[in-house]
Amino acid sequence: MSIKFLWRSLLSVTAIAGSLYIIACLFLYFQQARFIFFPRATIDTTPAAFNLQYQEVWLPVKTASSKVEKIHSWWIPASTPSNRVLLYLHGNGINIGANVAHASRFHRMGFSVLLPDYRGYGLSQGNFPSESQVYQDAQVAWNYLVKEKKIPANQIFIYGHSLGGAVAIDLAVKQPKAAGLIVESSFTSVADMVNHQQIYRIFPIKLLLHQRFDSIDKVGSLAMPVLFIHGTADWQVPASMSQQLYEAAPQPKQIFLVPKAGHNNTAEVAGSQYFQVVQQFVKQVENENVAQRRKGAKGY
Template sequence: MRSLSIFGLTVASLYLGFCLFLYFYQSRLIFHPKSLIGLTPSEVALESEDVWLPVVSGGRIHGWWLPGAHPSRTLLYLHGNGGNIGVNLEHARRFQQMGFSVFLFDYRGYGLSEGPFPNEARVYEDANAAWDYLIQTRNIQPADIYLYGHSLGGAIAIELATHQPQVAGLIVQGSFTSMQAAATAVGRYQLIPLRLLLTQRFDSLSKVKDLKMPLFYIHGLDDAEVPADMSRQLYEASPQPKELWLVPMAGHNDLARIAGQTYFDQVQDFLEIRTQAQTP
């Protein structure tokens, strides 16, 4: 009995210790920034402008402005939790080839951006700084700005869209309903009381019902990191006008490559929906 008691206390201590680790270090488990930028616009002969923006709470964010051909199409690109803007440049270039001017930036702690390690509140603040840059410095009308977010960036884009209902449209790719759901969906933390421990909630599902702009959800059916059903749930909870595109054989990071020209066609169709929605 004494051995069983010692064993039980050991297991309980380990469990409690793991819960405390998750509570205090969850940002380190969610965000995976890289400092080294592996690919730059100059290396692919892409016209760009380096942008540095101060953030109210400290530090500054770095990004690239990629000018496009269409005067009324600007895309604010919000990347996921790993890498930095260098990893996302090729995909941002796809939108630029569609005519968008693209502002692609790193959250503080990623790439060249300076400041404290990211958390939910900070990346929201960084997104707001990027938005203010487009409105105040570039003098772009909100109705000409589209928001694009991939994975964690989708949750950031949804949060920003709740405060900027006048945006032209919102594209969310490979994103999740909430951080709690994402953590449990991949087979981890089932025995952990995440509802009590999570401070980084990214609860998109509770927000999408209030969105006011045309919505386009994209997800790969073979996504092993975020189940495609999460985009279905976001879509079902969202108001019209909205579209959902589920891509066969596409994973979390290769969807546009797998889809090829169809990716361009689907985005163009979404732009038509947005135009129709604005027509009296």
């Protein structure tokens, strides 16, 4: 076997490897949303499974091409007269049907809950979701509460779980008059999540990434009370990311770390303490709002 043959073989292998690497980079660039969003069309559970009264709500969204698509949502009114309203922004998996159980916990705390599905999820119309699209969908849900249902912004709490936490942070920055923000089991950014999953480190992530969900750069602009919740045994999103978000956020802020809880079971593991922490946070916000109104009425 000649040196020339070995050299040609090495060049061929290098060329093939380089081509495969470029193809992989292009695939990650154009298909990265498929690694982030995992929607399902079929809804397995409705609020009726928890004996909750609810209404089907369809929210129109105008696309860049002026086409109108509709978001499917559930409006679950509080059982007794209440000013508490929660905009519930779910994570990247399945659809609103997988979030009814947790939404019912907030309902038991006295909230009316709006639970929307992003476009591409459940019965909502639209193509496969993207970062800009879910931000727009959250804004449409907010507008429905404020403009259609005439709910004052300072009575609306924004809640987001996992990827929904990033959507909630983005919306909260844009809507500083909201009552408060609750972010559960969420991450600092997609780039940090990619670095956490070491398999992707061989790729030039900074160049390829366009679905960023860069919460760590946004959270410092929050102008409302925020509560971060995270399970310390979360293997999908490390609790250290909520700690980083907490440290970057301005006051007033709180963090509730649940020992031994994973990504989706903080409320189950924490039990009554989960309700106590959330209720205390909400009550503090409400008391502060009352104090501000009284101060304004006295003309201070």
